[in-house]
Amino acid sequence: MEVTLLGTGDTTGTPTxxxxxxxxxxxxxxxxxxxxxxxxxxxxxxxxVERSRFSVYLENDATGETLLVDVSPDFRHQFLRDGVPLPDAAIVTHVHFDHLDGLGNAYRLFDDLPVYAADETDPVTGESVAEGIRSRYDYLDTVSVHPRTPYEPFEVAGFEVRLVPVEHPPMLCYGLRIEEPETGAVLAITGDTCYEVPDRSRDLLSGADLALVEGLVHAEACEFHPKGGAHHDADGVPRTFGTKHMTLSGARDFAADIDPDDYRIVHTAHYVPAERAFADDIAVDGERFSL
Ligand SMILES: [Zn+2]
Ligand SMILES: [Zn+2]
Ligand SMILES: [Zn+2]
Known part of the structure; x- marks a missing residue:
């Protein structure tokens, strides 16, 4: 599995x-x-040096098929900059702008872009992620939406994929476990989430060759959030910023919990002080991995 990090930033990106x-x-x-x-x-x-809005590009070594995880509003810039071909299929983790709104790029570029997403109805919106995509992009005939049930494995681009529920209130959001069957290579992606991920999802995200773990800001930034921090460690350091995202400390703890061979923190905001923002374990756009 060849992994290219097309977009590693939060919703405003770095630089903002x-x-x-x-x-x-x-x-x-x-x-x-x-x-x-x-x-x-x-x-x-x-x-x-860039952290554009979140997106990951995968190539299956065995079949040559390609898969995009999340469709960034920076889609055009990312594909031109990193020189990767258009994907055969896409998966969308949730319907926030920074993960979905590049889908309008499917117009004229694709004959058909199959998009996979969860089928569970979100009690807040009354729609599943799949239905949310369908309703927003109903005018685009080139987008076909394929609902899938969380935790149940399905095949796309020759990969075995599972959508794993995480915690990004008030919205339903999913991480991903993506396995290349021929080699057994596994990529784990937490998606946008706070630290308190259900045990069943943690188990499925565990033991990957590479984990991409969401970490928005440094823990000290919680004092500027109206809801403060949550899910504190034994030293009182918050692992969740507000209710929706992990802190960098939370992301590092989560990475240790799920114990991958390697990890990068993704979805990091420009608020992190410069002397800490470019640490080696915080991803930047254009990083590539062979699993
Ligand atoms: Zn989000
Ligand atoms: Zn996001
Ligand atoms: Zn800034």
Missing amino acids: IGCDCDTCERARDPDDPLRERMAERGVDAQGG
């Missing part, structure tokens, strides 16, 4: 439009030594 914080300034600065550090990680960051 109009922001002059140190993290955004360093991400933009062509002379910043970050460029060399990123080259050592295999990332060509000459156009800037």
Whole structure:
């Protein structure tokens, strides 16, 4: 399995439009030594160090088929920048803007883009993720929606995939366990979630070759959230920011809990101070992995 991280940021991305914080300034600065550090990680960051809106691109080594996880509003930029072909299929984890609203790009680019998503009805919206996609993109004949039941394995692009429920209140959201049957390679993706993930989902996310774990901000940022932090560790450090997302501490603890061979923190916001924002375990766009 070949994995390309097309988009590793939160909903405003890094750099954020109009922001002059140190993290955004360093991400933009062509002379910043970050460029060399990123080259050592295999990332060509000459156009800037970026965390665009979330999306992951997978290629199946055995079949050559390709799969996109989440359809970023930065779809066009990501595909041109990283030079990957259009995917054979897509999966959408939830209906937030930053994971879904690139789907309009399917117009004229695809004859048919099959999109897989969960079939459980969300009590808040009265729709499943699959129905939410269908209703928003009903005008696009090139998008076909394929509802799937959480926890039940299904096949797409030659991968065996499971949607695993996580906690991103008030909205239903799913992580993913994606296995390449020929090699046994496993990618785990937490999706947008707080730290308190159901045990059954934790078990399915465990033991992967690579885990992509959501971590939005540093734990100290919880003092600026109206709901503060939650799911504190033994030292009182919050592992959840507000109710919806993990802190970086939470993401690192979660990665230790599910014990992958390697992990990256994804969906990280520009609010993280610059001296911590570019740590080696926090993903940047363009990183690639062979599992
Ligand atoms: Zn900023
Ligand atoms: Zn979300
Ligand atoms: Zn998101």
